[in-house]
Every structure is written in structure tokens, then in C-alpha cells.
Amino acid sequence: MGMLFFVACExxxxxxxxxxxxxxxxxxxxxxxxxxxxLPLLTTAANTAILLTSGIMxxxxxxxxxxxxxxxxTSRWLRWSMWLGTLFVAxxxxxxxxxxxYGLTMQSSSYGSFFYLIIGAHAAHAVIALGLLAxxxxxxxxxxxxxxxxxxxxxxxxxxxxxxxxLYVLVYVL
Amino acid sequence: MTSSSVHADAAPEADSxxxxxxxxxxxxxxxxxxxxxxxxxxxxxxxxxAVVGVYMSYVFRMxxxxxxxxxxxxxxxxxxxxxxxxxxxxxxxxxxxAMPILLAGxxxxxxxxxxxxxxxxxxxxxxxxxxVFFLSTVLLLVGFMAPGGAFGGAWTSYPPLSAKVEYxxxxxxxxxxxxxxALEIVAFLLGGINFVTTAMNSRAKGMKMFDMPVLVWMxxxxxxxxxxxxxxxxxxxxxxxxxxxLGTHFFAAQGGDPVLWQHLFWFFGHPEVYxxxxxxxxxVCEIICVFSRKPLFGYKTIVYTTFMVGILSMIxxxxxxxxxxxxxxxASIFSLTTIIISIPVAVIMFAMIAxxxxxxxxxxxxxxxxxxxIVEFLLGxxxxxxxxxxxxxxxxxxxxxxxxxxHYTLIPLVAFGGFAIFTYYFPxxxxxxxxxxxxxxxxxxxxxxxxxxxxxxxFSGLAGEHRRIYDYSGFAELTxxxxxxxxxxxxxxxxxxxxxxxxxxxxxxxxxxxxxxxGANPWKANTLEWTADSPPPHGNWAELPExxxxxxxxxxxxxxxxxxxxxxxx
Ligand code: HEM
Ligand SMILES: [Cu+2]
Numbered sequence: 001m002g003m004l005f006f007v008a009c010e011x012x013x014x015x016x017x018x019x020x021x022x023x024x025x026x027x028x029x030x031x032x033x034x035x036x037x038x039l040p041l042l043t044t045a046a047n048t049a050i051l052l053t054s055g056i057m058x059x060x061x062x063x064x065x066x067x068x069x070x071x072x073x074t075s076r077w078l079r080w081s082m083w084l085g086t087l088f089v090a091x092x093x094x095x096x097x098x099x100x101x102y103g104l105t106m107q108s109s110s111y112g113s114f115f116y117l118i119i120g121a122h123a124a125h126a127v128i129a130l131g132l133l134a135x136x137x138x139x140x141x142x143x144x145x146x147x148x149x150x151x152x153x154x155x156x157x158x159x160x161x162x163x164x165x166x167l168y169v170l171v172y173v174l
Numbered sequence: 175m176t177s178s179s180v181h182a183d184a185a186p187e188a189d190s191x192x193x194x195x196x197x198x199x200x201x202x203x204x205x206x207x208x209x210x211x212x213x214x215x216x217x218x219x220x221x222x223x224a225v226v227g228v229y230m231s232y233v234f235r236m237x238x239x240x241x242x243x244x245x246x247x248x249x250x251x252x253x254x255x256x257x258x259x260x261x262x263x264x265x266x267x268x269x270x271x272a273m274p275i276l277l278a279g280x281x282x283x284x285x286x287x288x289x290x291x292x293x294x295x296x297x298x299x300x301x302x303x304x305x306v307f308f309l310s311t312v313l314l315l316v317g318f319m320a321p322g323g324a325f326g327g328a329w330t331s332y333p334p335l336s337a338k339v340e341y342x343x344x345x346x347x348x349x350x351x352x353x354x355x356a357l358e359i360v361a362f363l364l365g366g367i368n369f370v371t372t373a374m375n376s377r378a379k380g381m382k383m384f385d386m387p388v389l390v391w392m393x394x395x396x397x398x399x400x401x402x403x404x405x406x407x408x409x410x411x412x413x414x415x416x417x418x419x420l421g422t423h424f425f426a427a428q429g430g431d432p433v434l435w436q437h438l439f440w441f442f443g444h445p446e447v448y449x450x451x452x453x454x455x456x457x458v459c460e461i462i463c464v465f466s467r468k469p470l471f472g473y474k475t476i477v478y479t480t481f482m483v484g485i486l487s488m489i490x491x492x493x494x495x496x497x498x499x500x501x502x503x504x505a506s507i508f509s510l511t512t513i514i515i516s517i518p519v520a521v522i523m524f525a526m527i528a529x530x531x532x533x534x535x536x537x538x539x540x541x542x543x544x545x546x547x548i549v550e551f552l553l554g555x556x557x558x559x560x561x562x563x564x565x566x567x568x569x570x571x572x573x574x575x576x577x578x579x580x581h582y583t584l585i586p587l588v589a590f591g592g593f594a595i596f597t598y599y600f601p602x603x604x605x606x607x608x609x610x611x612x613x614x615x616x617x618x619x620x621x622x623x624x625x626x627x628x629x630x631x632x633f634s635g636l637a638g639e640h641r642r643i644y645d646y647s648g649f650a651e652l653t654x655x656x657x658x659x660x661x662x663x664x665x666x667x668x669x670x671x672x673x674x675x676x677x678x679x680x681x682x683x684x685x686x687x688x689x690x691x692x693g694a695n696p697w698k699a700n701t702l703e704w705t706a707d708s709p710p711p712h713g714n715w716a717e718l719p720e721x722x723x724x725x726x727x728x729x730x731x732x733x734x735x736x737x738x739x740x741x742x743x744x
Binding site for chain 1: 296299366367371398404406409420422424437
């Protein structure tokens with residue numbers, strides 16, 4: 001319940017970032033600026049698939065948890081979900097390093113400013129959500145998991161996963 | 175199998191409630207998780223900041239009355255200090271006085287008591303919320319000691335002035351100010367989640383949604399408005415912070431867009447005024463029912479209209495930017511929404527008047543403040559309609575007319591409303607009654623002085639006096655003796671208003687020491703908080719109350735008493 005409100009709030013935060021980007025973009029002469037590197041469309045598409053898969057894994061974990069399946073199944077799906085999430089963040093990080101090498105930085109242009117801000121904010125959320133999942137995983141293993149905690153972490157991870165395709169389209173593709 | 179590794183808990187959160195155990199001073203008053211203590215912590219911090227904020231206004235008003243003269247308790251005011259005082263006065267009054275007292279303090283204290291539960295749903299999140307808030311308070315005040323001085327770029331913090339040190343000349347002050355505001359918002363987000371979930375999940379047995387006192391509804395709706403509008407401000411704050419510290423180009427003129435900040439700020443800023451308004455309307459509803467012994471007129475209408483207000487409040491923000499170069503067609507749309515939003519507010523006001531109609535009205539001190547609030551607020555709201563017309567606002571914008579407008583809305587809400595809350599709940603919180611006669615002196619003195627502060631400012635604004643000016647000597651038409659006399663009059667009225675707080679302070683001290691005992695229900699009110707002891711113990715009730723009827727059953731025909739507490743079986 002509390003988490004749902006929080007997520008609604010976060011949604012407004014991202015909506016504001018995106019619309020801010022479009023406001024600036026609307027008055028820019030060309031977007032992205034010609035001297036700035038293009039964003040890696042293909043790698044990121046693959047990475048999007050990885051993140052979505054991770055979301056599905058978490059859904060499987062919750063299904064296993066709510067049915068009478070054995071706990072090892074639940075923790076296996078949980079583990080997979082976390083690994084894929086971490087992989088997503090790692091690939092993003094590698095892409096950033098490359099982009100910075102090519103000259104796209106927060107200071108280089110408004111384009112760069114918005115790119116790192118929006119994608120960075122998402123990455124920060126992903127890291128926090130992974131932390132929550134790790135916490136859930138840990139307490140599940142030690143048998144002290146509370147359903148409400150699991151539920152909250154789940155909502156947050158779905159938010160991170162569900163938001164991403166939109167960001168991909170709005171920031172990378174368009 | 176699963177049930178062995180999972181605790182399926184009915185309550186949404188498992189923060190433990192260690193009730194009724196004896197506690198040390200520290201755990202009872204400083205690190206408490208009790209909603210009442212946290213509410214009082216918020217309120218007392220808010221009152222302290224109110225004193226700081228009033229002191230600031232005292233200093234800059236004294237300067238305006240006697241430019242560059244020596245000011246008692248301050249010294250001579252420099253231009254840079256003038257800017258930072260005006261900036262921080264506004265910031266403090268909105269974020270560190272109005273928000274903690276009207277929303278956080280009131281909500282924390284009242285919601286669990288009014289809906290009949292023992293604490294918030296997430297007590298430890300609640301404590302964290304206050305701690306973050308406290309930290310933000312300290313940070314803001316530390317800004318005054320920073321090398322270069324406190325931030326002076328106005329409480330609205332428009333870039334490029336706020337973004338570039340070359341312009342604002344406060345290399346540390348600007349960053350500290352922004353961080354403090356951001357932290358403060360985080361604090362209220364944490365608290366807000368609690369408010370909404372508690373009102374939804376923890377109501378007493380038998381209490382349906384529409385059995386909640388209107389005050390609870392108002393706080394919940396205000397919280398939702400806050401939470402839905404604050405995201406963009408946080409986004410803006412992050413961007414501004416990056417512009418300040420890393421030299422990014424979000425709002426800078428080259429490549430970025432300075433007006434973008436104004437959109438993000440006012441998308442939050444205007445709903446914020448309704449965040450402050452709604453809890454006050456709720457308090458007024460409670461008070462006028464109790465002191466006129468009548469049911470609230472149109473309870474459900476009020477709740478539904480309030481939702482309307484909430485939605486509309488999100489689509490009026492650009493009326494603060496009529497002269498910022500926005501498209502005139504867009505300006506007309508925002509002009510229209512701004513004027514439309516006065517309709518639901520008027521509906522609520524009419525419901526209040528209808529409640530008072532033919533009641534057996536008792537002008538106790540809380541009632542005086544509540545009625546004073548409505549009367550003065552109407553003046554503020556009506557002047558807002560003039561400003562809302564985009565054509566007129568081109569002239570009025572950034573003059574003292576605007577200053578007078580928003581003080582006529584905010585001071586009724588924060589000061590009148592704050593005193594209404596204070597005098598109404600003082601018996602509950604302390605178990606002692608306040609003195610009525612001192613209370614009346616305090617009310618009439620402050621209310622009359624208040625009008626003499628801001629009516630002159632309407633006139634000076636009409637004459638074209640710009641706000642946020644340290645020295646008017648460069649403007650021939652503003653240095654006439656007439657204009658100066660308006661300024662001086664406002665300042666003197668401020669001194670009178672400050673002096674009239676003395677009876678209030680005496681009253682509080684005297685009542686704390688030897689006020690008459692209040693008993694549980696001194697006002698003979700129906701709502702649940704009055705069925706707990708005064709002051710309510712940790713855990714509020716030995717046994718949680720059960721509710722049988724709505725909160726406003728006053729003067730029910732055929733009953734001996736003219737009130738009918740919500741938890742009385744018959
Ligand atoms: C809930 C009560 C209200 C509060 C607390 C409030 C507060 C404020 C504040 C603080 C400002 C000045 C912002 C600044 O520093 O520039 C302001 C300006 C303004 N208010 Fe209100 N207001 C309220 C009600 C209204 C209403 C009912 C209307 C219209 C019907 C209105 C219309 C305006 C307009 C158009 C401005 C911009 C004027 C300008 O900057 O030129 N306000 N208000
Ligand atoms: Cu407004």
C-alpha cells in the first residue's frame with residue numbers, strides 16, 4: 001500500500017524528467033546535436049530484453065511462493081531475477097564508459113545532461129531495488145521473510161522493469 | 175512448506191509497537207515512535223522556525239521603514255543580507271512553518287486519535303521522517319554561517335540567478351539551501367505515505383470512510399496532492415543542483431531552458447497552496463460544528479468538492495508565469511482554470527456558512543480564530559482572481575499587490591489556523607485549559623494589526639511598487655512621502671502584531687503552570703480524540719474505541735445532550 005503511493009510519486013518524478021527533456025528538445029535546433037555520439041540502440045535493446053526477463057523471473061518467484069511449490073524453486077527464480085537485474089546494470093555501466101570516451105558527458109550538452117540524468121536516475125532505482133531483492137532473498141533463506149516486504153520489493157522491481165521500455169523508446173529511439 | 179518460511183502478517187507492516195512499557199526520557203520524547211510525540215516535535219520545530227521567520231521579516235521591514243538605519247537586535251542591513259533574509263523568510267514560512275505545523279504536526283497528532291487507532295501504520299518510518307526534517311532544519315540554518323552568506327535568489331529560486339555563482343554570489347549558500355529544501359521534501363514524503371495508509375487501513379471498528387472527520391479527509395487529500403505534485407519539483411531540484419555543482423546545462427541559457435524550472439517549480443508550487451489550505455478547511459469544519467452545535471452541512475459534498483480542488487490545483491500552475499514569455503493562448507487557458515478553481519473552494523465556504531446558520535454559536539477563542547480565518551482568507555482569495563486574469567497580471571506581477579495577496583491567504587491559514595489548532599487542541603495535549611480573556615486580547619490585537627500590515631501593501635502594489643527591492647531611491651515615483659508612509663505603516667503594524675503575541679506567551683505559561691484541568695472532553699465534541707484521556711497515554715486508549723455513527727451528530731432532536739460521541743453505544 002505504502003509502496004504503491006511511493007511508486008506513483010516516482011512516476012511523477014520520471015514524467016517530469018521526460019517532459020523536461022522534451023521541452024528543451026523542442027527548442028533545440030537539432031537533437032541529438034551533430035557533434036555528439038549516437039546512443040547504442042542495439043546493445044540496449046538486448047539489455048532491455050534482459051531486464052524484462054528478470055521481471056518475469058520475479059513473477060515466477062512470487063507464483064512459486066504463493067503456491068505450494070518447494071522453497072528451493074522460489075529462491076531459484078529469485079536468484080535468477082537478481083542476476084539478470086545485476087547484468088542489466090553492469091551492461092549499462094559499460095555502455096556509459098564507452099559513451100564518456102566518445103565525448104558524451106553531462107557537461108558536453110543538454111543532450112548529455114538529460115541522458116545521464118534520466119538513465120542515471122533509473123540506474124539508481126535499479127540498484128536500490130536490487131538491494132531490496134537481496135534483502136528479501138536473504139530473509140527468505142533464513143525463514144524470516146514477511147509477505148508485505150516481499151510484496152513491496154516486488155512492486156518496486158516491477159516499477160523499475162516496467163519503466164525501462166518507455167525510457168528506452170523515449171530517450172534512445174525517438 | 176511455504177508457511178514455515180514466511181510470516182503471513184495481516185498488518186501491512188511489522189514495526190513492533192512496544193506499548194505501555196516504561197521508557198527513559200530519551201526514548202519517550204526524543205527518539206519516540208509515538209505519533210503524538212512526533213506530531214509535537216514537528217509542531218514545536220515549526221513554532222521555533224516561525225519565530226525565526228518573523229524575526230527576519232522584522233529586520234527587513236524595519237529596513238524598508240528607515241532605509242539603512244540601525245535596527246535594534248540586528249544592526250545595519252546590507253543589500254546581500256536583505257536578499258538572503260527575504261529569500262529565507264519565504265522559504266522558512268512555507269516549508270518550515272506551514273508544512274510542519276499544518277500538515278505534519280496536525281496530521282501526526284490527529285489522524286490516529288481521530289480514527290481510533292493506537293499509532294501510525296509505520297511508526298519507525300514516521301520517526302525517520304521527523305529526523306530527516308530536523309536535519310533539513312539544521313542545514314538551512316547552517317546556510318547563514320556559510321562563507322559568502324545564505325542564498326538570496328528568492329524562495330522561488332529561478333535560474334539562471336540561482337544556478338550560477340557569478341550571479342547569486344553565494345557559492346555555498348545556494349547549494350545548502352537547495353539541499354535543505356530537498357531533504358525537507360523527503361521528510362514529508364515519508365510522513366505522507368504514513369498518513370494515507372493509516373487512514374485507509376487502521377480505522378476503528380465500525381468506522382466507514384464517510385464516518386471519518388472531515389479533517390482526516392482533508393489531510394489525506396492534501397497529502398495525496400502533495401505526493402503527486404512534488405515529483406517534478408524533486409526532478410527540478412536535482413537538475414538545478416547539477417547545474418550548480420557540475421556545470422550541466424539544464425537551465426542555463428546556452429542549450430537549456432530557464433523557464434523550464436518555473437514550470438517544474440510551480441507545478442508543485444501551486445498545488446502546495448492547496449496542500450496548506452485543505453487541512454485548515456478541515457480544522458475550521460471541526461471547530462465550527464463544535465462551537466455552533468450543528469451537524470456539518472453537506473459532508474459528502476465537501477469531500478467530493480475537495481477531490482475536485484485537488485485535481486484542478488494541478489492544472490493552474492502557469493498563472494505564475496504570465497510574464498515569463500509563455501504563449502498567450504496557453505496563458506488564457508491557465509487564466510480560465512485559475513478562475514474555475516475558485517468555484518469548488520466557494521462551495522466549501524458556503525457549506526461552512528450554512529453550518530453556522532442558525533446555530534447556537536459560542537465565540538470561544540478557537541472559534542474566533544476559525545471565523546477570522548475564513549473572513550480574511552476570502553479577501554486573499556478574491557484578490558487572487560484579479561491576479562489570475564492574465565491581462566491584469568502583466569501589471570500586478572512582482573509588485574507588492576502579489577505580496578499582499580499571498581499574505582492574505584497564507585497568514586490566515588498559517589497564523590489564524592495555527593492558533594485555532596493550538597487553542598482547540600491545547601486542552602487535549604496538555605490537560606489544561608487556556609485563559610479565555612487573554613486569548614481574546616491576543617486574537618483581536620493580532621487580527622487587527624494583521625490587516626494594517628497588508629492593506630497598505632495592496633495600495634503600494636497598485637501604485638507600482640516592486641517587491642524584492644533593497645533601495646527604492648532609484649525610482650522617483652516610489653520615493654514620494656506617500657509611498658514611504660505606506661511602507662512605514664506596514665512596518666509599525668508588524669511591530670504591533672509582534673507585541674500582541676506577548677499575551678499569548680503569558681497565557682501559555684500561565685495555563686501550563688496552573689490552568690484549570692481540562693478533562694477528556696472540554697468542548698463536548700463528538701470525534702474520537704476527545705474520548706481519550708488528556709493528554710492521551712502512549713497507545714491512546716486502554717481499549718480501542720468502536721464507532722457507531724458519524725462525527726457530526728450535534729443537537730439531535732430527542733436527545734438529552736446536544737452531542738453524541740461517535741463511540742457512545744446509545
Ligand atoms: C490557498 C490559498 C492561496 C495561497 C496560499 C496563495 C499563495 C500565493 C503565493 C505564495 C503567491 C506568490 C508566489 C511568488 O512568490 O511569486 C501567489 C501568487 C498568485 N496567486 Fe495565489 N494563493 C492562494 C489562492 C489563490 C487563488 C484562489 C487564486 C486565483 C483565483 C490565486 C492566484 C494567484 C496568482 C495569479 C498569482 C501570481 C501573481 C503574480 O506573481 O503575478 N491564488 N499566491
Ligand atoms: Cu498559484
